[in-house]
Amino acid sequence: MSETISIIVPVYNCEKYLEKCVDSMLGQTYGDLEILLVNDGSTDGSGALCDQYAKRDKRVRPIHKPNGGVSTARNTGIEAATGEYISFIDSDDWIAPKMYSELHQALTKDNADMVTLCSAVIVAEEGYQIPPTCPSRPIYLEGFHPAVEFWNEYLDQEPLLSMVVWGKLCKRSFFHNRRYAVGRLYEDTLLLPEWYLDCKTITCLPGDYYFYLQRPSSTMHGTLTPEKYCQFIDSRLHKINTFYDRGLTDLSYAFDCFLIQGLLKFFEFALWRLDESERQKWLPEYEKRLQWFKDQDWTIHNGKTRWTRNRRDL
Numbered sequence: 001m002s003e004t005i006s007i008i009v010p011v012y013n014c015e016k017y018l019e020k021c022v023d024s025m026l027g028q029t030y031g032d033l034e035i036l037l038v039n040d041g042s043t044d045g046s047g048a049l050c051d052q053y054a055k056r057d058k059r060v061r062p063i064h065k066p067n068g069g070v071s072t073a074r075n076t077g078i079e080a081a082t083g084e085y086i087s088f089i090d091s092d093d094w095i096a097p098k099m100y101s102e103l104h105q106a107l108t109k110d111n112a113d114m115v116t117l118c119s120a121v122i123v124a125e126e127g128y129q130i131p132p133t134c135p136s137r138p139i140y141l142e143g144f145h146p147a148v149e150f151w152n153e154y155l156d157q158e159p160l161l162s163m164v165v166w167g168k169l170c171k172r173s174f175f176h177n178r179r180y181a182v183g184r185l186y187e188d189t190l191l192l193p194e195w196y197l198d199c200k201t202i203t204c205l206p207g208d209y210y211f212y213l214q215r216p217s218s219t220m221h222g223t224l225t226p227e228k229y230c231q232f233i234d235s236r237l238h239k240i241n242t243f244y245d246r247g248l249t250d251l252s253y254a255f256d257c258f259l260i261q262g263l264l265k266f267f268e269f270a271l272w273r274l275d276e277s278e279r280q281k282w283l284p285e286y287e288k289r290l291q292w293f294k295d296q297d298w299t300i301h302n303g304k305t306r307w308t309r310n311r312r313d314l
Contacts, residue, residue: 002031002032003104004032004033004083004085005032005033005034005084005100005169006036006081006082006085006172007025007034007036007087007088007089008038008074008077008086009021009022009037009090010040010074010091011038011047011050012039012070012073013042013044017092018046021089021092021094022035022037022060023094024095024096026059027097028099029097029098030098033083034059034083035053035057037054037063038065038074038076038077038080039062039065040070040072041065042067047062047064050062063080069182069183071180071181071182072182074088074165078175078178081175084171085104085107085171085172086169086170086171086172087103087168087169092213092215093211094211096207096208096209096210098209099210102209103168103169103205106205107170111201113171114170114174114199115203115205116161116162116167116204117139117209118138118141118206119159119206120161120167121208122134122136123211123212124214125213128214130214134214135158137157137158138160138161139153139159139162140153140159142204142206144202144203145204146200147196147200150162150202151246154196155253155256157255162192165188165192167209167210174198184235185228185231186235189238190235193238193239193242197243197246225270226267226270226271226274226278229263229286230282230285233263233289234289239256240256260289260293264293268286
């Protein structure tokens, strides 16, 4: 008996890219798909394209909603999904024809809680040069593993496919009480730690199945503002706090240590480019996060990262 995979695609002003994305889903060798195109208040022709695809193929379900951001679009898709499994794709990316056949086969064969690709093919938009900081790190695990091995891979070097929600397949039941944080940036980092910790087993699938488009106008490549620096750093604190609950040590967080240290340096530089009133507004936020960083031992499990535990905005 075939099992339906619900694919959730947030759509916002991506008319230029959407056809390639949807065509790649409709061309899958795994045919039992529910393609949820969540039009998040697009002002270009994206919404009309969603409706056109629905008329051509009954597997496509367009959902139109007022603009609320990618988190609200994904939450809307999760709530509308009816398949046994859930997966996500970004509207400017595309996938190889056998991706869902391979993901589904790996998940069911191993009876794993989740299957993730090990890597993505990073593609630059014409005329755009991929930044050297682009996180192309692959997952160096293949096949079926206890989830703790995946956690250690995630914490030690944070491979690209460990830090994004796409390129994965899991049972819909995993999202029974799980939703994206609305109005927050770096939303995947706020969702994925709990998702991973709920898994007992994870299968990692190598191969070139997901094509990840890099373009200058994407959210990932926008200018970092003081607000973005705060949210970026806080998303890392959320990740650390979540894994601390499982008793892992500070030594596991070398990647986050260096990343947060770098973010704080750039945050400091950004402050001095602001006018005086804006600088005074954001300086306390910078100093609070800097003090947190200085308070860490980073070599033993001291639990000090839980300073955010009772903050309502984290």
